[in-house]
Amino acid sequence: MQNILLAAGLGTRSGGEKLLLPYKGQALVAHAAQQSLKAGLFTIVVTGFRNEEVELALKEMACPNLVLVHNDNYTQGQGSSTLVGAKALRENEDFFISLADMPLIEAEHYHLLAKKFSSSDALRPIYQGQIGHPVLLRANFKALILAQPIPFTMQGLLQEFHVELCVVDDEAFVRDIDTIHAYAELLIHPRP
Template identity: 55%
Template sequence: MENILLAAGLGSRSEGKKLLLPYRGTSIVAKAVSASLEAGLYTIVVTGFRADEVCEQLKSLACPSLLVVHNPDYALGQGCSTQAGARHLHEGEPFFISLADMPLIGKEQYDWIAGNAHMDVVRPSFQGRFGHPVLLGPAFRQIILGEKLPFSMRSLLSKYPTQRLEVEDAAYVTDIDTLEAYEQLLTTGR
């Protein structure tokens, strides 16, 4: 399986710092990429804002299962970055879309979603709130590539039947959007 890992956004609510912040001996972005690789996923990291610094954080993870691509149009939003990653997916394979600012997602979360998937759109849900990673069937590569910009994945996926996987683990909805969220992560682990 494959994973488009989005690491392109401006991170404006964290002063553009969130992906580069230290976490458990590495950075937030390197932790997310490492977890994807540990799950056995061919990982396509899409960079944008601060791309050189993000790439520097990923140097030690270089391997045949990791592809880093740059989206020069990252300011057009998440849909544009998702398309940039989708261009590098292999046809006919299901794939995840995940976010680089979710350091609590690990191999076990990817494995659990993959092991419980029964539809072409599978989303974890914690206390009624959709989270990540999202698992999509092979047909969604072309659907994403054919979508007119700008678009959000939330609006795109709302058009399709979705398997909602209820989870009891807040990791699926814990993202580091602000410096306050980062401080809470360091203090509580959540």
């Protein structure tokens, strides 16, 4: 399988810092990419804001399964980054879309969702009523994403399809780091 890892946003609520903050000895974005690779996923990291710093944070893990692509239009939202990432997807292969600011997502979380993926068009985790990430999509979504006008949202696109919800008991699927306060909480209380 493969994974579009979105790492292009402005991160305005964290002062643009969040993806470069240290976590477990590396930048948050590097931790996210490392876990995706550890899960055995062909990983496409979409950069945007502060792309040179993000690329530098990922330099040590360069390998054939890690591809970096840049979204020049990252200010147009996640949809634009998803589209750029979709261009680099391999053909006829299901894929995840994940967010680089969710540090509790590890290889095992990808494996759990992959095992639960059955006959639906897409699969999303749901934790205590909150829908989370990563999202797992059938291979045919590549063409659908590439056909979308910018701006668009995956949430809007998915409304037309059967999305199975996978009930999970791990807040990793919904815990993101949008603010410096959330980052401080992560360091003090990594798990509830």
